[in-house]
Amino acid sequence: MKKSKTTNPELIELIRFLRKQGKENQAKIWQDIAEDLAGPRRQRISVNLSHLNRHTEKNETVVVPGKVLGAGEIDHPITVAAFAFSEKGKAKIETARGKIMSFADLVKKNPKGSSIKIIG
16 A cells, blocks of 8 residues: 655645754654644644633643634633634634744744643
């Protein structure tokens, strides 16, 4: 059986970037996230806002190696970095005074990956 590879150029570049930053900054968290993203598409993580609401505290930084969906509500501000967001998910996070970041911005802000929670 032929092993399938990711063909999304944006995703390929993100995986390379995270692996490189993990080695340069000696932060295993970035390499773990890259490995999660490199897996098959059907196994990629999808997280609803209700799940984020239950498993996070106010002003926490969260990484979702997949997509954030808009089901449920969020009642406290959090910072979220994910590969993709649904439109409703983005709107609800911003309504709760939360922040949406790209992985590149998060790595620049916190190169060691300290006090970041991976949800998924």
